[in-house]
Amino acid sequence: xxxxxxxxxxxxxxVAERAGLTPKVGIVLGSGLGDFASxxxxxSEVPYADIPEFPQSxxxxxxxxxxxxxxxxxxxxxxxxxxHYYEGYPMEDVVMPARLMGLxxxxxxxxxxxxxxxxxxxxGGDIMLITDHIAALVPNPLLGRNIDxxxxxxxxxxxxxxxxxxxAVINAAEELGIDLKQGVYCQLxxxxxxxxxxxxxxxxxxxxxxxxxxxxxxxxxxxxxxxxCGISLVTNMAAGISQTQLSHExxxxxxxxxxKKFGDLLEKVIADM
Numbered sequence: 001x002x003x004x005x006x007x008x009x010x011x012x013x014x015v016a017e018r019a020g021l022t023p024k025v026g027i028v029l030g031s032g033l034g035d036f037a038s039x040x041x042x043x044s045e046v047p048y049a050d051i052p053e054f055p056q057s058x059x060x061x062x063x064x065x066x067x068x069x070x071x072x073x074x075x076x077x078x079x080x081x082x083x084h085y086y087e088g089y090p091m092e093d094v095v096m097p098a099r100l101m102g103l104x105x106x107x108x109x110x111x112x113x114x115x116x117x118x119x120x121x122x123x124g125g126d127i128m129l130i131t132d133h134i135a136a137l138v139p140n141p142l143l144g145r146n147i148d149x150x151x152x153x154x155x156x157x158x159x160x161x162x163x164x165x166x167x168a169v170i171n172a173a174e175e176l177g178i179d180l181k182q183g184v185y186c187q188l189x190x191x192x193x194x195x196x197x198x199x200x201x202x203x204x205x206x207x208x209x210x211x212x213x214x215x216x217x218x219x220x221x222x223x224x225x226x227x228x229c230g231i232s233l234v235t236n237m238a239a240g241i242s243q244t245q246l247s248h249e250x251x252x253x254x255x256x257x258x259x260k261k262f263g264d265l266l267e268k269v270i271a272d273m
Contacts (some may be wrong), residue, residue: 004092010052011096019068019104020044025270026101026226028217030082030113030233031059031255035265037078040069048081051230055093057081072271077101084213085138086190095220097139097149102224108165108273109221110266111230114251115211116194116238118203119183122236124182125258127265128209129169130161130230132200133141134186135215142223151223153214160218165269172268178261183208185232187215196240209234221266231265233258 020043029036048054057064063080079101085094094103098109117126124151146153174178186202190212194202202210209232213233218228235254236242244250255262 004096005149007053008099009104011054011100011250014051015046015066015100016104018044018046019077021068021075022105023068023075023101024073024105024107025221025273026079026098026106026109027076027266028082028098028109030081030213031251032081033233033255033259033262034063036261036266037067037080039263039267040067040071040076040078042067042069044068049131051070055089055096056080057083057191058087059084071267074270074273076270077104077106082213082217085216086212088260091139091141091143091216095217098217098220099224102221102226106226108227108229109217110168110269111214111217111228111267112262113211113214113232114255115185115209115232115233116236117209117234117241118199118238119181119208120241122181122208122234122237124235124254126234127178127258127262128181128183128185128232128234130185130214131166131182132184133160133215133218133230134205135219136182136206138187138189138216141216141220143183151225155223157219157222160222160228162227163228165227168272169231169265169269172265176264176268178265178269181234185214185230186210188212194239199238199240210238229269231262233262
């Protein structure tokens, strides 16, 4: 396998030739949210499988392609299906798509996911604006030799999730009449769901929701200087809070049910940029 810098350049050259536009905003769609891409005026689609030395998404419900197009007048690249650490990829592969979107020209990265609620004031179907994250329980994506082309060795993480973008989401939710929650997101490795004891621990650490993605992508994006916004769909309450067993099917059903509301919010945020 080639060095990650060589792989990124090969992927950038391949995708840029087929994109048909230079994106301003990159969007990562979480579980059950893949249909959001149909809202865009699509210019091109680039399957991950066609990109040289690019990781493939293996999760059911993740299409595995980049979609280039316009939402309103904003050129975007939409990632239908992300790569997860639990699929067995090294962390540099997990964040490769986020880095690639930055190299293609995106200045802003909107990250979405499905999560389990820890904050007991939440309920399944709530949308949570990510104000901060806890990523100390997964490998840092910046471990190893620093890629100076992308960013500094020791990037500041005082404000991973851009305050201007957060305010834009809050304002859009108010206009749409969406009851928007706010909170701290914690990423764990998965693929098993958390135990009740782990959920209690995460609550004491300050987490409001937990999932298996997003935080490492946000770190990689901030390392590159991208502005980051994170929005999480709370599909269910976490173990020990929920009285039912957790399943991926439940997550997908909840995401599908809230898909329109979530999509309306994303579309408005981008339109208002």
